[in-house]
Amino acid sequence: MSNLLQRVSDWVTSTQVYKAIFRHGYEDTPRNRSLTTFSNVLYHLHPVKTRKESIRFRYTWCMGGATLLLFVVLTVTGLLLMFYYVPDTRRAYQDIKDIMNVVSFGSTFRNVHRLAAHGMVLTVWLHMTRVFLTGAYKPPREFNWVVGVILLTLTLVLSWTGYLLPWDQLAFWAVTVGTKMAGDTPLFGVEGPFGRQLGMRQDNDIKFMLLGGTEVGQNTLIRFYVLHCVVLPLVAVVFLVIHYWRVRKDGFSGPL
Amino acid sequence: MADKSFEIFPKNSNKTYGLMELVKGTAPATEKEPEDTIFSWPHLFYVELIAVLVVTAALLFLSLYVGAPLEEEVGRDTTPNPMKAPWYFLGLQELLVFFDPWIAGVTLPALIIIGLMLIPFLDTNPKGSGSYTFSERKLAVSVYAFGLGLWTALIVIGVWFRGLDWSWYWPWNDLHVHKPPIVGLKDLSVIFATKLGISEFLGNTLSYLLVLVYFAVGLIIPVFIFKRFYNRLGIIRYVTTMVLFLIMAGIPVKIALRLIFSIKYVMVTPWFKI
Numbered sequence: 377m378s379n380l381l382q383r384v385s386d387w388v389t390s391t392q393v394y395k396a397i398f399r400h401g402y403e404d405t406p407r408n409r410s411l412t413t414f415s416n417v418l419y420h421l422h423p424v425k426t427r428k429e430s431i432r433f434r435y436t437w438c439m440g441g442a443t444l445l446l447f448v449v450l451t452v453t454g455l456l457l458m459f460y461y462v463p464d465t466r467r468a469y470q471d472i473k474d475i476m477n478v479v480s481f482g483s484t485f486r487n488v489h490r491l492a493a494h495g496m497v498l499t500v501w502l503h504m505t506r507v508f509l510t511g512a513y514k515p516p517r518e519f520n521w522v523v524g525v526i527l528l529t530l531t532l533v534l535s536w537t538g539y540l541l542p543w544d545q546l547a548f549w550a551v552t553v554g555t556k557m558a559g560d561t562p563l564f565g566v567e568g569p570f571g572r573q574l575g576m577r578q579d580n581d582i583k584f585m586l587l588g589g590t591e592v593g594q595n596t597l598i599r600f601y602v603l604h605c606v607v608l609p610l611v612a613v614v615f616l617v618i619h620y621w622r623v624r625k626d627g628f629s630g631p632l
Numbered sequence: 633m634a635d636k637s638f639e640i641f642p643k644n645s646n647k648t649y650g651l652m653e654l655v656k657g658t659a660p661a662t663e664k665e666p667e668d669t670i671f672s673w674p675h676l677f678y679v680e681l682i683a684v685l686v687v688t689a690a691l692l693f694l695s696l697y698v699g700a701p702l703e704e705e706v707g708r709d710t711t712p713n714p715m716k717a718p719w720y721f722l723g724l725q726e727l728l729v730f731f732d733p734w735i736a737g738v739t740l741p742a743l744i745i746i747g748l749m750l751i752p753f754l755d756t757n758p759k760g761s762g763s764y765t766f767s768e769r770k771l772a773v774s775v776y777a778f779g780l781g782l783w784t785a786l787i788v789i790g791v792w793f794r795g796l797d798w799s800w801y802w803p804w805n806d807l808h809v810h811k812p813p814i815v816g817l818k819d820l821s822v823i824f825a826t827k828l829g830i831s832e833f834l835g836n837t838l839s840y841l842l843v844l845v846y847f848a849v850g851l852i853i854p855v856f857i858f859k860r861f862y863n864r865l866g867i868i869r870y871v872t873t874m875v876l877f878l879i880m881a882g883i884p885v886k887i888a889l890r891l892i893f894s895i896k897y898v899m900v901t902p903w904f905k906i
Contacts, residue, residue, distance in 0.1 A: 472702055
């Protein structure tokens with residue numbers, strides 16, 4: 377019996393399909409041991425060896441990692457919410473009610489999504505403060521700090537665009553106030569300094585572009601929905617990749 | 633490393649290669665002491681796994697007790713009072729009390745983002761990289777703490793001390809009773825004109841001058857007091873740093889002017905007011 381199992385496993389590990397997936401042999405040899413390590417995707421994302429100091433909890437407080445985790449949690453819960461939510465002003469609010477009261481675990485996912493969003497703003501803040509206090513933005517890491525500030529901005533804009541989607545009073549008026557300020561942008565807003573002088577009108581300024589109209593309505597909802605669910609997360613991923621790549625390339629900032 | 637090596641083969645001058653030394657060790661490492669690094673697996677991955685578990689568990693437990701709010705459906709005929717943005721934007725909303733929307737809602741956030749991005753290029757102090765230190769970079773840490781403190785204070789006020797009509801409410805005040813609106817706010821130019829008995833035009837000019845003096849003094853005086861600081865930064869870095877700092881410091885100054893002297897605007901132009 378064990379002989380048969382051995383023969384089956386020998387056959388499986390010798391097929392082209394197995395070798396295509398696992399780029400190393402099956403036998404326990406030093407070469408295969410190295411290959412299992414170096415052909416593992418985890419060691420593409422992490423260095424095989426890490427500086428001892430960088431693992432100390434009291435140096436990083438895990439805040440950057442916690443931010444990434446919350447981003448992943450937000451992506452997963454957000455995708456689940458997207459199955460039930462339709463960005464139509466006539467039914468968006470009812471969809472949220474369904475998510476909270478009818479959909480299995482719907483309220484849990486919505487609560488986690490909201491908490492993770494608030495948490496992410498907080499962890500980004502704390503991460504930035506940690507990086508500042510340890511002087512980790514000093515040469516050669518200046519550019520990664522700039523990328524970090526872009527990610528902070530993206531986090532805030534992501535939070536704000538998500539705020540409108542439940543289509544309740546809270547959402548509507550918060551976004552009304554927020555976009556009203558866009559109309560006050562210097563040069564590009566109709567109410568802003570030098571806006572009118574530069575030919576800005578109610579129907580061509582930055583507020584109009586943001587709202588897709590002169591007031592918060594269906595066009596605004598679909599704009600915020602697409603920005604929140606597709607555009608901004610994609611942009612954030614691009615900058616995240618650069619951020620992590622630079623952490624690896626610029627090296628760990630801690631004591632030598 | 634060197635003391636552990638020993639000569640096995642004498643060097644042969646006829647060969648272009650040779651065995652240099654034998655070193656005891658378990659890991660391949662070049663130009664590095666082996667003690668410096670540890671394997672990511674398991675040391676780093678365990679830390680990450682624990683962090684992931686802790687954060688996920690905290691999220692799930694919190695989500696049982698802190699529900700996401702859902703108010704009534706959108707209706708244009710009812711406006712909530714007070715209308716509060718999420719907490720991380722309440723600093724900006726609080727600034728709306730003291731500044732016009734084009735400053736509080738657009739220009740200041742933009743300046744905060746640009747200023748943050750510029751930090752590594754303005755801070756020329758090479759010390760204090762890679763450890764928590766205050767003594768090696770007193771100025772940088774103080775300025776950051778000032779900015780963060782100001783921001784946090786504005787958020788705390790917005791979250792816990794603002795009620796109906798965005799009036800100030802102490803925790804023991806009744807949140808359902810309106811407070812009398814603040815009246816009697818005057819522009820600085822009008823105060824100058826009435827107090828000094830000069831024309832409105834002169835009062836206006838005087839207020840422009842005062843803003844100019846604030847920035848001029850703030851830019852010029854430190855050049856003479858902190859000569860070394862100025863020399864190290866150079867003119868471009870120095871001016872950028874100081875202008876950003878003076879704008880940041882100007883926020884509590886303007887807030888104080890409003891609260892103590894009931895001044896609405898310190899500077900009025902036909903196009904914008906500050």
